[in-house]
Amino acid sequence: MTSIIDEATPPVRRNANRGGWLADLGTALRSGAVFILLAALLFGFSAVEPAFANLGNLMSILQAVAVVAILGAGVTVTLAVGGFDLSIGAIAASSVMAASYAMIVWGLGAIATVPLVLAFGALIGLVNAFLIVRLKVPDLLATLSMMFLLSGLQLIPTAGRSISAGLILPDGTTTTGAYDPAFLLIGRASLAGIVPVSVVLMALVAIALFVLTERTRIGRLLFATGGNEVATRLAGASTARLKTLAYVISGTLASLGGIVIAARVGRGDVSSGGSLLMDAVAAALIGFAVLGKRRPNVLGTIVGAVFVGVLLNGLTMLNAPYYTQDFVKGAVLVGALALTYGTVRSPSP
Amino acid sequence: MSATSPDETGDAIHLDGIVKRFDGALALNRASLRVRRGTVHGLVGQNGAGKSTLIKLLAGLHQPDEGRIEIDGQAYDKLTPHRVEELGIHFIHQDRLLVPTFTVGEALFLGREPRIAGTPFLDRRLMQRRASEILDDYFGVKLPSSALISELSTAEKQIVQITRALLDQPKVLVFDEPTAALVRREADILFRLIRRLRDEGVTVIYISHYLNEIEELCDTVTVLRNGEDVATLPFGETSAAAIARLMVARDIADLYPKRSVTPGKDILTLDRLSAHGKYQDISLTLRRGEVLGLTGLLGSGAKELIRTLFGLESATSGQITIDGKPARSVNPAQAVDRHLALVPEDRRGNGVALDLSVTENITLSSLKRFTRLGFLDFTSERREADDLIRRLEIKTSGRNALVRTLSGGNQQKVAIAKWLSRHSEIYLLDEPTVGVDIGSKVEIYNLIGDLAARGAGIIVLSSDLQELIGITDRILVLFRGSIIREFASSQTSLDDVLAASTGSIEVLRHVG
Numbered sequence: 001m002t003s004i005i006d007e008a009t010p011p012v013r014r015n016a017n018r019g020g021w022l023a024d025l026g027t028a029l030r031s032g033a034v035f036i037l038l039a040a041l042l043f044g045f046s047a048v049e050p051a052f053a054n055l056g057n058l059m060s061i062l063q064a065v066a067v068v069a070i071l072g073a074g075v076t077v078t079l080a081v082g083g084f085d086l087s088i089g090a091i092a093a094s095s096v097m098a099a100s101y102a103m104i105v106w107g108l109g110a111i112a113t114v115p116l117v118l119a120f121g122a123l124i125g126l127v128n129a130f131l132i133v134r135l136k137v138p139d140l141l142a143t144l145s146m147m148f149l150l151s152g153l154q155l156i157p158t159a160g161r162s163i164s165a166g167l168i169l170p171d172g173t174t175t176t177g178a179y180d181p182a183f184l185l186i187g188r189a190s191l192a193g194i195v196p197v198s199v200v201l202m203a204l205v206a207i208a209l210f211v212l213t214e215r216t217r218i219g220r221l222l223f224a225t226g227g228n229e230v231a232t233r234l235a236g237a238s239t240a241r242l243k244t245l246a247y248v249i250s251g252t253l254a255s256l257g258g259i260v261i262a263a264r265v266g267r268g269d270v271s272s273g274g275s276l277l278m279d280a281v282a283a284a285l286i287g288f289a290v291l292g293k294r295r296p297n298v299l300g301t302i303v304g305a306v307f308v309g310v311l312l313n314g315l316t317m318l319n320a321p322y323y324t325q326d327f328v329k330g331a332v333l334v335g336a337l338a339l340t341y342g343t344v345r346s347p348s349p
Numbered sequence: 350m351s352a353t354s355p356d357e358t359g360d361a362i363h364l365d366g367i368v369k370r371f372d373g374a375l376a377l378n379r380a381s382l383r384v385r386r387g388t389v390h391g392l393v394g395q396n397g398a399g400k401s402t403l404i405k406l407l408a409g410l411h412q413p414d415e416g417r418i419e420i421d422g423q424a425y426d427k428l429t430p431h432r433v434e435e436l437g438i439h440f441i442h443q444d445r446l447l448v449p450t451f452t453v454g455e456a457l458f459l460g461r462e463p464r465i466a467g468t469p470f471l472d473r474r475l476m477q478r479r480a481s482e483i484l485d486d487y488f489g490v491k492l493p494s495s496a497l498i499s500e501l502s503t504a505e506k507q508i509v510q511i512t513r514a515l516l517d518q519p520k521v522l523v524f525d526e527p528t529a530a531l532v533r534r535e536a537d538i539l540f541r542l543i544r545r546l547r548d549e550g551v552t553v554i555y556i557s558h559y560l561n562e563i564e565e566l567c568d569t570v571t572v573l574r575n576g577e578d579v580a581t582l583p584f585g586e587t588s589a590a591a592i593a594r595l596m597v598a599r600d601i602a603d604l605y606p607k608r609s610v611t612p613g614k615d616i617l618t619l620d621r622l623s624a625h626g627k628y629q630d631i632s633l634t635l636r637r638g639e640v641l642g643l644t645g646l647l648g649s650g651a652k653e654l655i656r657t658l659f660g661l662e663s664a665t666s667g668q669i670t671i672d673g674k675p676a677r678s679v680n681p682a683q684a685v686d687r688h689l690a691l692v693p694e695d696r697r698g699n700g701v702a703l704d705l706s707v708t709e710n711i712t713l714s715s716l717k718r719f720t721r722l723g724f725l726d727f728t729s730e731r732r733e734a735d736d737l738i739r740r741l742e743i744k745t746s747g748r749n750a751l752v753r754t755l756s757g758g759n760q761q762k763v764a765i766a767k768w769l770s771r772h773s774e775i776y777l778l779d780e781p782t783v784g785v786d787i788g789s790k791v792e793i794y795n796l797i798g799d800l801a802a803r804g805a806g807i808i809v810l811s812s813d814l815q816e817l818i819g820i821t822d823r824i825l826v827l828f829r830g831s832i833i834r835e836f837a838s839s840q841t842s843l844d845d846v847l848a849a850s851t852g853s854i855e856v857l858r859h860v861g
Contacts, residue, residue, distance in 0.1 A: 216723050217716045224713055227702030234659070234699060235714035235767060236685030295704070 031292030033339055034300075038307050045314035052317055059196060065283075065309035066198040067092070067257040071276055072283035072301040073209045074253035078139075079284055079296035080213060081239075081246040082226035083132065086143040088254035089277030090150035091124050095258025097154040099183070100163035100268025107177035114183070114259060121255025124150065125248035132247065133240045147277075155270060163268030179266050187263030198260045202302070205253060209298045222246060223295070275326075282329055283308065286336040294340050308332055359422055361386040361521050361552040362407065362438075367416035369402055369576075376402045378576040379416070384521075384569075389543060389553040391563040394573030395596055395786035397756060400556055403573070404523060408440055409433045421520070437520035441510050441527055447498045454480055454494035457513050483512050487542055504535040511542070522546065523554040528562060529784055532647050533812075540566055558786060560589040572596055597787050604791060605819025608798030612822070613637035615673075616806040617658075617775050622667030627653040628830035631667070635775070635806040640797060642817035642838065643810045644850050645827030651810055654827070655777050658808075659691040660684040671775065685714055687775075690768030694780040696757070700764035703753040707745050708734035710752050710763050715770040737766040742792060758789020765796060776800060776807045782816060794820050814846045826850050 029036070046053035071088050078085040095117050102113045124146065131142035159170040165178045190196045213219035224232040225239045233239045261272055286307060287293075287300025311332065312325055320328075362384040369377040377399045384390040394400045405411045406418070409428035418425050420436055447456050454473075457480050463472045480494055488508050498506065507527060514522055524543070528536040543553055543566060557563055563570055564584065571581040572595040580595050593604060617635040622628070628650030635641050645651040656662045658669065660678030669677045671687050678684035681691070693699040701710050711734050712719055719730040734748040741762045745755055752763055761781065768776065778797070782790045797820060801807055811817050817824050818838050826834040826849040834849040 211724075215725055217720045217725060218723075220709065220713075220716055220725060224702055224705060224709065227705040227709075228699070230693075230699040231702050231710075232713065234681050234691055234693060236682045236771075237713075238680075238682060 027292065030339060034286070034290045034303060034307060034336070038303070038310065041307075041310050041314060045310070045317065049314070049317045052314060055194065057313070059190075059194065059199065061309045061313045062199045062202070062306070063196045064313065065305040066196070066202040067260050068276065068279040068283055068308075069202045069302050069305035070205050070253050070257045070260070071280035072287070072305050073205050073298050074250035075280050075284045076287065076296045076298050076301045077209065077213065077222065077246045078250045080219075080222045080226050081243050082229065083139040083243060083246060084143065085128065085247060085250040085254075086140060086277065087124065087128060087146035087150060088250060088257075088280060089273050089275075090147040090154075091121050091251055091254035092258040092261065092276050093273030094150045094154035095121055095255040096262040096265070096272045097158075097163060097268045097270070098255075099259055099262040100179075101157055103179050103183065104163050104165060104167060104177040104268070105157075105169070105175050108180075110180040110183035110186075113180065114186075117255050117259055118252055121251040121253070121258070122248050123251070124255075125251025126244070128251065129244035129247040133243050158268075160270065162270050164266075184263050184266055187260055187265070198264070201256065201260065205256070206298060206302045209249075213298050218242070218245070226296075279305075279308070279329065282333045285333060289336040289339040304336070359386050360384060360419065361421060362554070363417075363419040363422075364403065364407065365417040365419070367403065367406060367413045367418075369399075369406065369411060369413050375576055377406075377413075380573060380576055380578050382571055382578065383581065384552055384554060386552050387547060387550050388568040389547050389555055389566055391567035391570035392554055392556045392573065393558075393560065393563055393570060393592060393596060395788050397786075398573040398596070399576040400573055401525070402576075404440070404525060404554075404556065407433070407438065407523070434517070437517070438523065439514035439517065439519040439521070440523045440525065441507065441514060442525040447506055447509060449497070449499035451498050452495050453492050453498065453501070453509055456498050456509055457494075457516060459513075461517075479516060480512065483515050484508070487512070487515065487545070488538065504531050504538075507531070507539070519551060521552045521554065523556070525556045526558065526784070527555075528557065528559065536562070558784065560592055563592065564589045574598065593787060597791075604787065605816065606791060606794050606798060607820055608802050610638040610798075610801045612639045613804060616671065618668070618670040620668040620670070622654070622657070622664050622669060624650075624653060624657060624662065625665045627662075628827065631827075631832060633825060633832070635808060637774075637804045637806055638801050639823070640801050640807045640809060640821045642821035642824035643808055643827065644812060644814065644817055644824060644846065646850060648829070649827040649850070650830040651827045652779070655691070655779055655808070655810055658684070658775075658777060659689055685771065685773075688771075688773050690771065690773035690776045692761070692764050692768070692776070692778045692781055694783060696761055696764055696784075701752045701760050703760075704751055706749045707738065707743065707752055707755070707763055708748040711737055711766045711770055714767050715772070718770075733770055737769060741766050741769075741796060756786070756789070758785040758793070761785055761789070761793060762796070765793070769800075774805050776805055778807065778809045778811075780811055780813075781809060782811075782813065790816075814843050814850075818843065818846065 042053070051057060071092060074088055075085055098120050099113050099117045102108045102116055108116070128143055128146055131137045132139050158167065161167065165175070167175045169175060186197050186201070191200060213222060221232065221237045221242055222245075224235070224237065225242045229239050257276070258273070262268065265272065283305035284296055284301045286304030287297055288295060290297070290300030290303045293300060308329055311328055315324070315328060360383055362382065364380070364382040366379045366381060367377050368375070368379055380399055380403060382392070382403060392400055392403070402411065406413055407428070409430045409432060412427060418428060420438070448459070451459065454476055458476050463475050464470060465472045477494055481491065484490055484492055490508065492501070492505060492508065498509065501509065527539060531539065543555070547553055555563065555567055567584055569581060569583050570587070570592060572579050572592055574596060614637055615634050616637050619631050619633050622631045631654060633641070643651050643654070653662055657664050660680045660683050663679065664677065668675060676687050678687060678689070684691070697703060702713070708730060712730050716725070719726050719733065731748065737743070738745065738748060743755070743762045743766065744759050752760055755763065782793055785793065797807055797809070809817065809821055818841060821838045824836040824838055824841065824846060825832050826836070826846060828850065836846060
């Protein structure tokens with residue numbers, strides 16, 4: 001996987017495969033399928049509903065998928081090391097609560113709250129890594145338990161209440177703090193009045209993680225760990241550290257997602273982040289099909305998230321009822337996985 | 350087992366003029382295989398010669414493009430796996446999956462569970478009885494039928510597979526590389542079983558890379574090369590050496606190429622290295638340009654010694670010195686930094702990452718060399734990969750091909766290339782040619798010779814004694830954790846080394 005460009009055109013087996021240009025075309029179509037479909041969707045929706053194509057709407061699509069894309073990028077990294085992080089949804093949700101608690105109960109400002117919440121996410125990632133790497137708990141079980149634990153933990157400080165200004169604490173005191181207006185900018189402001197801050201954050205995360213995973217030695221070793229952990233360790237890499245890094249990245253990004261949600265909603269809602277886990281995992285899995293990579297990749301995850309966002313936004317404009325959304329997401333996922341795994345490779349002689 | 354048919358001399362299997370193409374590439378080119386009833390028939394050939402394609406055709410997994418398939422004298426147009434099983438043809442394959450969470454009893458009867466007559470309920474007692482009858486009769490073992498498959502050893506899993514086939518009273522049994530994961534004693538049990546089945550009238554097709562097994566076991570052997578059957582010979586008229594020549598169209602003397610290199614300075618020294626309960630007082634010296642053979646039975650401590658050198662296990666006492674400096678490594682990373690290289694026995698499990706590309710595997714341990722300010726330098730990485738693919742003659746469709754798509758021998762070359770890229774100087778090769786076809790074996794031996802000529806020190810741990818004698822300078826034999834003999838490879842024989850490694854010498858010493 002020397003570069004994205006190389007990956008887009010896997011070498012045709014010269015001896016074994018004499019399908020010729022037709023096979024090449026098939027490969028190219030499969031690699032580009034998600035992009036071709038995305039273009040078709042954009043074209044189709046704007047033809048039917050001209051309002052779809054205006055800049056404001058496109059930005060609102062990106063804003064809608066920003067959190068899912070950020071979480072999905074984290075999942076991608078854990079998938080790369082051959083793991084899985086089921087706790088991201090719960091980390092994001094409890095980060096919403098943590099941010100709200102920090103500002104409303106403790107009266108902290110944005111400057112203190114943001115690093116605090118990110119550190120919280122990183123810490124959860126560390127705990128996950130400890131369970132998985134040191135105690136050898138299977139990744140799915142470890143992060144599933146963490147999900148459970150966090151969903152419960154976030155309710156304890158407020159005795160199950162949502163957090164908003166004027167909250168009455170379990171001990172009877174009334175809080176005096178409020179959301180820092182600067183914090184709210186993260187979820188509500190737009191650069192130059194056009195690009196929402198959350199979209200900028202998504203782009204930064206995407207670029208940073210793309211570079212990390214596809215362009216650096218650490219990234220290569222992350223994939224190698226997922227490919228064959230023992231072989232990678234025997235090659236002299238510390239797979240324990242690499243896996244730890246993956247879960248810390250995943251946890252930190254999940255808490256960043258939580259910050260964006262908190263800044264958008266402006267309160268700590270106990271039920272926030274419901275479908276985040278599923279959506280983020282779906283984006284990462286759809287990403288397998290992007291550019292025919294057939295493995296977790298950050299670019300694919302972002303494209304996957306955007307693809308789902310465009311589809312849902314377009315359908316909503318065409319008055320598709322809200323309750324069809326999960327069905328649409330599921331259908332896209334099934335299609336993408338069929339695209340990734342379904343093409344029968346020529347059997348080796 | 351099966352009733353002996355009156356036509357004792359007929360063909361159990363006759364594949365005639367089979368042509369099979371995959372995407373236009375010719376896998377079988379008018380290949381024929383004729384197996385007489387009640388014989389053990391060997392099928393040999395290098396990887397890619399068409400063995401597995403031929404067997405898959407027989408199993409009904411592929412359909413031939415041209416040619417005839419006759420079973421028991423009757424022609425079949427289309428075979429399906431189900432039909433084949435009905436005809437009494439069964440396949441024993443080491444990779445064939447048994448459900449690991451099933452009990453032995455469940456696995457044995459999977460898909461054909463006997464029911465209590467007239468009810469939908471499983472007849473557990475009948476299952477239990479028939480399974481233990483066969484296990485006891487043929488293997489003389491008692492596997493508790495409640496044991497889980499995942500708890501069994503490789504040999505025991507194979508027993509379960511064979512028993513499963515025997516429950517069906519097979520006419521033909523096809524063994525595909527059955528001994529690849531067995532130790533010698535287990536293999537002997539298998540051979541006795543195969544002979545007994547033959548005597549009971551079962552026809553056996555036996556596929557193996559190990560020509561000595563073929564020689565020991567088979568009545569007839571068919572050699573495949575490039576998709577054609579180049580010869581079918583009764584074993585009375587041929588030998589392992591002649592077969593090897595037919596397989597590679599190359600002379601036997603060339604099978605174990607040995608570079609003569611004048612050894613240089615000491616590169617690795619062990620001084621009274623001991624690990625409690627594993628090996629004790631191991632002292633040895635490896636010089637630059639030297640190929641040192643290491644052998645011993647399972648439990649001799651040889652494997653643990655190699656693992657210790659690479660930082661995977663720790664020694665309890667003693668010294669390891671590399672280039673004059675103390676060098677006990679506590680993890681592989683440290684060993685790699687000391688220019689040690691390990692090519693592990695389980696290539697697919699530990700040696701290469703199957704779903705990464707050839708390039709990614711080759712540069713896995715040397716990535717630092719291809720990193721500028723933390724970023725990968727793809728151009729120089731690509732150049733390195735292309736260079737090593739060319740130098741080692743790795744047969745691949747390209748540097749971006751997944752290692753999974755390569756043959757065993759070429760995967761092994763990738764596993765070694767990784768260390769060439771790392772500029773390693775001490776190579777620990779654990780069974781480097783297991784499951785590798787003869788052509789690639791020779792290439793790997795040549796590669797070992799090249800490494801020695803370039804001043805590397807090489808330790809080859811192998812249970813293939815012919816190989817050790819052929820390619821090493823010295824052979825150390827471990828027995829119960831101690832070095833009991835050292836041989837100069839050029840002045841020893843197979844029998845001597847074998848006697849030493851099985852401890853016969855020690856027994857004599859005790860008696861004497």
